[in-house]
Amino acid sequence: MSNKLFKSALSASLALGAIVAVTPAVEADGFKDVNGDSETGKAIEQLVDRGIIKGFGDNTFRPNKPVTREQVARMLAGVLELDTKNGTKTFKDVPKTHPNYGVISALAEADILNGYSNGTFQPKKPVTRGEIAIMLSKAFKLTPSGETLPFKDVKAGSPTYKYVDALYSNGITKGTTAHTFGVNKPVTRGQLATFIVRAEAKKHSSVTLEAEEFGIEDFSFIDDEQGIYNLNLSEDKKKITLTPLKEGTSKFFFEGISGYKDGETLWDSRFYFVNVKKENGGLKLNLEEADLYENIEYATYVFDNEEIHLTFTPTKATITDANGKQLDQSLYDIVMTDQDIEVTLGEFGDFKLNLSDDKGNSSTKLIDAYLQNFVLEFDLYDTSKKYTLNSKELGFKPASFEFQTAFDNSDKPYENPVTVDIVNNELVLNVVKDGAVYVLVKGANGKEKIITVYTEIVAGELVLFLDWE
Template sequence: MKKIWLTFGTVALALSLPLSSMATSNQKFTDVPPTKHFAEAVNELAERHIITGYADGMFKPGNPITRGQVAAIIVKLMELNPDYMVKDPGFKDVSKANGYYNSIAKLAEHEIMAGYSDGRFGPNDPVTRGQMASILVKAYDLPRFDFIAKENPFHDVKSTNSHGANVLNLYKLGITTGVTSDRFGINEFVTRGQASKLMLTTEHVHPETYSIETNGDKSGTMLRFSEIMADEDTDEFIPNSEIYHAAIIKGRQTPSGYTGDRVQVTPLKEGRGTLQIGGNYGMEAQNIKRYYHKYYVDVKKIDGKLKVQLLYAVDNLKTRARLKLAAGEKVENIRFVRTDGEVLSDNMPFEGYTDSPDVFIRVNKTGNFIATVRFTDGKEARYTVEVKAPPTHMLYYEVKTSKMKGVN
């Protein structure tokens, strides 16, 4: 089995906290006094030759940072070589004579920064706080969390908006806060000082994620992910596990074909979970051919850091067989036998649901069975349980249950 390891760093670090992991540097710019909250970030990035000041020796931390400047900084932070194999990004306002051309082209190639719908890039346009969030999420491949309304403290941010979702990703990781407790200022411009601290904080605390990828197909037959089933020992559809976070990141349709989807996996805490990925060949609505991949996800803390090991699963897990009950019926005992009379259990373990009177047993053998349920009032009910081998690569058996009629 193939083993893949990745590291998940500490993510709970608020932007308002000092970057204590950085050694205090000498003041690089006269207009960046050490009392400023972004001073350490500016000094460290300058020491590393990631950022530079102006010809007059000033950094001008209060100036809005431009899209071209952000591109140049991100390329250096990501250690991308902007002078190697540069592809023309095709932006009509960025010629090869532009000092940011190579950086912009490299980030466009890696789909970290894109242009406007009119074909421009806007290298001199100021960057908004929302745009910066999206750039950082893409550059560091930050976890794409799902959000519900109560997890969003900002009245000017909607999680359904592309920038909005990325703002909340940064907020959840503790990389940034709002301009007030309930307003993010998503359309306000980011200053050079603020951008320095945002970028360096993200570099320090971002988790390393692992991606399971499909292969883009240029023939028109597109391989796509459509569902994630997570958590150990359950056949319920659960989009995520307590052990790890998984998210489907869709590809794009381009003139040369579909770029392919990927599932991003981020470990959260120690333990074992399972991951089943479903998808299809062809457009999702056509559902031309279904396929599944299944993994065990082991997360362990090693040297103080969470690491994940993905093991491709070849076996099938115990699967729930749901026995539907009427309101008020309480189960005392379940007898489980094959239809040929072989007794598998006189006292089959069962579990209940939190939102239903129904119970379920777990099965791990194929065949036809009868579950006889004895209730606390002495009455009984019988259920047929049909268990079939699952389609290739699925984690769980196909189970069908039905209550038998005419039982005392």
């Protein structure tokens, strides 16, 4: 497959062009002290999304803070979906009026987290690595390997040995050093989130996909319906792991570069139904490959003739690829009226919409069709290489401008993708090449605005994306 099926995250967020303007993208919420790209960050995000854990009011998660016994009880009770409303187990310091009585009682009755010999639970006490080994092994029914451990601080025959073995041999955690497990060291909130997600993957039947087995360089794009499973993409984007969370059926799609031919990038993709069922006390996930085109929706857009800069009423319309080859008419539908054009497209890729009338007038628009949330969507662009922002759009009359940091990853000398001029109180941008740059526009009244400029090639033509607040 040579067509790329999706719109990149950057271009999707900056889609504006010479025809349609979009509002600026909203950044996803997150904790300011958590790296969302790390394994721990992804584990925290997953558990927060599921309502298992929460952060603090100052938008922090405090991943390095030691986790307490009552916090462990809350997390495990939520993950294991234990009955927290009908407990009967009580402790001297955890009466039924205690805010965490339900989860503590549930964990105790499940023999996962018990109290002390003096009848207390000590809910505020930090949990050690040795203790969490016992709790997680019991909670997720992890089996020890029986092999000799490399840790000097975990003696064979000790109460924690088989539980540390279970965590270590199942890949839930390693030692604090090559020869030390750190039995008495506290477990942090971030570490526990990571351990729980790893343990869930062991308890349930996770599925791992590797880019190499599909003949692609890496997983360049993923579109998935979260809810019944969690998806983890490795840092090098070459491995995806799907871990079931609850019973149900969902969707999953990926694509990646499969090669290059005659200067063209070749892409390959897969679409699956994700089926999750209970089996042997756990959850089992199966992937069922299916035809993508039969299982997605197709967007229909209505374009006002005046808004897409048509100076005539078209009576004929065809869609071709960048080389002028006509697209099969079964793959699109176009309805034209005196005021607008309604377009439905059934193919991914870059195309040209060719419009004409019986008087010799014609106009060509560019189409960028891509997959977004299992819907085939597309953007329409003019072939014009010039775009003008007036003072109303800017919010002030432009007086000067300057180019700022460009996001260019090459080692070659950077060239701005556009030229900029101020003409009759309007900012005029002319596209010269593909690339990206920031333009700081200043007004005589002291106001200023940063405009993100991003250009790329669609159907063999350069198009312009803009974004500003």
